[in-house]
Amino acid sequence: MRLERITPENYEAALALSVRPDQEDLVAPVVKSLAEAYVFADHAWPRLIYDGDRLVGFLMAFMGIPWDSNRNAGDLRSGLWRLNIAADAQGHGYGRFAVEAVCGEIRAVGGTRAYVTWEPRVGGPEEFYLKLGFRPTGEQSGGETVGVLDL
Template sequence: MISSTLRLVPVTPDNFDAVCAVRVHPRQEHLVSPVQKSLAEAYVHGDTAWPRALVDGDEVVGFVMAFLDIVWDPAKDPEHRRSGLWRLNIAAGHQGKGYGSFAVGAVLEELRRRGAGQAYVTWDTGEGTPEPFYAGLGFRRTGELSGDQPVAVLDLA
């Protein structure tokens, strides 16, 4: 059962070590980059990255990062901007409790607050793919690829 104290908070010096300690289940490590890589990406993409710790009470149980208002394909359409879910890591011992759904929902609310009409996500394919999770939340494939990852979209209206 999800606690009433579940929330997303900025990554700070006070919670940095706990956030970096988040590890997904070993069977998922091939599907999602570690938190440390995400934080490095957030540093170099500071204008568009929105990293957050997922905290239940005083315990960090996961990490989520959104991308905000990036130009999708400048060569084709320099005005086409997208926002969405960049990374989701739920600690192995905390999976299956609704934390992932909460984190995605909180990101979607932030995107709505910022005026986004759609949210995008990509995922790695293969054994254990998170595609059923995202499809269950309403994301649908666009037919595009980002690298070798399928792109999916969810209307926020």
Template sequence: MTTTGPRLETLTPKNVEDALAIRIRPDQEHAVEPVAHSLAEAYVRPEVAWPRLIVDDGRAVGFLMAFLDIDWKGDGTLIRSGLWRLNIAADEQGRGYGRFAVESVAEELRRRGGTEMYVTWHPGPTGPEGFYLGLGFEPNGETSGGQTVGVLKLA
């Protein structure tokens, strides 16, 4: 049996329980909201939220949610898109699913004409800073809610 590798699925009544069952490592829980929180935000902000389940070989391995053309400052002067949430199941980490998720969001943003991708991360030894820096994100000198803001050029 051959596998096709990871893919993104739209959330549906058939797979929402799989998404809700995703658990990250306990030492990462301070750095990202649970999937249920993300789905609630997607429900109340459908105009900017882009939630997807990451599936490989028939199993849910992670969840991502992008933000599309969000009003960053809340005053209409700065519109941005990027990765809002990334939850990779604890026992699936280190297998390239996080990289796949980031690349998938970057591909979607390029498809929509985007030239930059934003992400925020909690600083600290158990945070994902090294992961995002390794993928080419650069801190832009801003913070948002105590988190570092990073940007990846897509052009």
């Protein structure tokens, strides 16, 4: 498994990536993520996930985003912003690989915590993130649960 930058050669394959139909309300499509990566270029870290030559997923991390300037101006956070694993590639460890890769990047820039949010509903990714060691912070972001992992 490896991560690759989005390039003129692979972006169309990235745009065609889709999750299972029952997950479409849980994660934005890759096209929205790429638009956000363009708009928030100073903080977004988008990558494609490959297994050999096969595209199996997309991730986007965020690096050093101020969390809540009203509470704590120095609270800069990094973590997993988006994770899309192709419908036919789920259950093979690609999600775990993606989270570990993001955590490695955060460590490389001196970060000590990784954050993620998830929709708190049946069929959502909460169990996946909890198994990886994330714990709820008690905060919400856009109605989603905020989780943190100490690195």
